[in-house]
Amino acid sequence: MKNLKALLILLVIIAITIYAGSPYYSAYQLKNAYDAKDGATIAAAIDYEQVRPSVQTQLTSKFANTLTLYPLVAELGGQPLKQAANNFITQAVNGTITPQNIEKLITTQGQANSATKELAAAWAIASNQVDLKNLIQDLIVQRGDVNAVVNNQMQQIMKKQSTELAQQVARGTDSDRPTLSYCGINCFTISGQVKGYPLTVMMARDGLIDWKIIDIILP
16 A cells, blocks of 8 residues: 555656656757757747737837837828838748748758848847938938838848848857746746847747747847
């Protein structure tokens, strides 16, 4: 009887250990997949229906905050400028955060493609990494054609970002030891540096011991 009780206690301890340790093992698998340039494994670990809207919201919110720093641009462009920029952000996110593109990005270790350049441009303008004062001149030249202004600015930024992305990928470093922590019983975060960019990946429990990436928090 005592042996049976001890066995049951041992099984409970093992089950709790597996349950509690499962996100650490998932993080370990993701790190190994990244190091091995196994894009398929990482692409399959993402819940795209949750990640896409979160990234879109982060970028559109950043752009709204950035626009408050340029009241003249906001006044000249108004709601059409905000909408046009948000449309570009949505297009960039939808084009970049796909299983096929994520797999390619991991496999090539960040080599830029057209979708990646668009997302980099969207992040740059949303995060005030470019001089939005140039928009004033464009708005005047284009006689208020906001879509033409946004497309023109984005093309310029994409050319610049293409070079900067290549340089960042070449010199950027990855975290050897990302920070791992629970953020709830079914929530787990991985924080670190990817090619020099600080990122936090949030995972949610998918069943008892499996986990899915549900959010990517941008710098």
